[in-house]
Amino acid sequence: MIDDKALVAQVLSGDRHAFRVLIKQHERLVGHMISRLIDRHEDREELCQDVFLKVYEKLGEFTFQSKLSTWIATIAYRHGINHLRKRKIEITNWPEEESMERFVTTEDASETLAEKELDQLVLQLIEKLPPQYKAILTLYHVQEMTYPEIVEITGLPEGTVKNYLFRARHLLKEKVKQYLGKEAAL
Amino acid sequence: MTDEELQHQIEAGQPSNQEDGDVYQRLFQALKQEPAFHVSLPFADRVLARIEKKEEQRDFRWLAIGIALTVIALIVSLILTQAFTTGVFSFISGYPGLVVFGISFILILHALDRKYLKKYKEAS
Numbered sequence: 001m002i003d004d005k006a007l008v009a010q011v012l013s014g015d016r017h018a019f020r021v022l023i024k025q026h027e028r029l030v031g032h033m034i035s036r037l038i039d040r041h042e043d044r045e046e047l048c049q050d051v052f053l054k055v056y057e058k059l060g061e062f063t064f065q066s067k068l069s070t071w072i073a074t075i076a077y078r079h080g081i082n083h084l085r086k087r088k089i090e091i092t093n094w095p096e097e098e099s100m101e102r103f104v105t106t107e108d109a110s111e112t113l114a115e116k117e118l119d120q121l122v123l124q125l126i127e128k129l130p131p132q133y134k135a136i137l138t139l140y141h142v143q144e145m146t147y148p149e150i151v152e153i154t155g156l157p158e159g160t161v162k163n164y165l166f167r168a169r170h171l172l173k174e175k176v177k178q179y180l181g182k183e184a185a186l
Numbered sequence: 187m188t189d190e191e192l193q194h195q196i197e198a199g200q201p202s203n204q205e206d207g208d209v210y211q212r213l214f215q216a217l218k219q220e221p222a223f224h225v226s227l228p229f230a231d232r233v234l235a236r237i238e239k240k241e242e243q244r245d246f247r248w249l250a251i252g253i254a255l256t257v258i259a260l261i262v263s264l265i266l267t268q269a270f271t272t273g274v275f276s277f278i279s280g281y282p283g284l285v286v287f288g289i290s291f292i293l294i295l296h297a298l299d300r301k302y303l304k305k306y307k308e309a310s
């Protein structure tokens with residue numbers, strides 16, 4: 001696999017194939033970030049494209065102070081947040097208890113609890129979290145990034161990142177526990 | 187043990203005999219799932235097509251700026267050399283208001299066309 005420095009050098013020399021490789025390598029990361037930040041399905045694909053257009057335009061400014069993936073994730077995160085701000089969507093408001101409750105109470109309790117169902121439940125609960133919490137959960141658990149990397153991407157202090165992560169996981173745990181308790185009672 | 191400490195303990199792979207520890211273990215496993223969204227198959231092609239289009243537009247913009255500068259330079263040189271007094275220019279120089287109106291009208295028409303055409307494109 002081609003390393004980041006060589007790949008960036010090739011893209012900067014005008015090699016379109018190299019940029020295609022760069023897109024392929026990072027499209028999942030960008031897709032995860034944007035899909036966790038943006039609820040409107042129809043906006044996601046175009047926003048992902050916008051992110052790579054920005055990457056292409058700014059690649060000459062990338063100085064390898066961080067990993068290429070961290071830099072691209074930073075662009076994706078900021079682009080997503082700016083999009084939400086333009087639409088005046090709150091990015092850190094904690095969800096209403098009822099909206100989280102809905103998934104737990106309306107589940108068909110007659111079904112046995114398979115891992116897949118729990119996975120599905122967790123995905124649905126994550127969707128109800130504020131965008132910044134969702135982004136941090138994704139970076140930490142799906143992308144397996146470190147705290148300093150998440151700090152760089154989000155621009156939030158490390159304490160805030162840790163606090164958001166703790167609060168989100170605590171809330172999800174309570175909901176999952178509630179769901180598991182309901183299953184066991186049947 | 188606080189809930190935060192329990193989270194750290196489970197993350198570190200240490201077993202816990204608390205009920206919440208088990209729930210956290212299952213939760214952390216579930217959190218590793220990727221979001222359901224995936225970009226479309228021709229995603230890279232679409233990005234590259236947009237880059238090419240943008241570069242073409244940039245080239246066109248430079249061409250337009252070049253033409254505009256050439257026209258300005260021509261007008262300035264015509265004024266400086268007083269060439270407006272000969273041939274067809276002597277006719278035009280008699281109606282400066284008409285010339286200004288004609289140029290302004292074309293520019294406004296072009297600007298309106300771009301504005302409404304863009305809105306129409308976005309709407310469709």
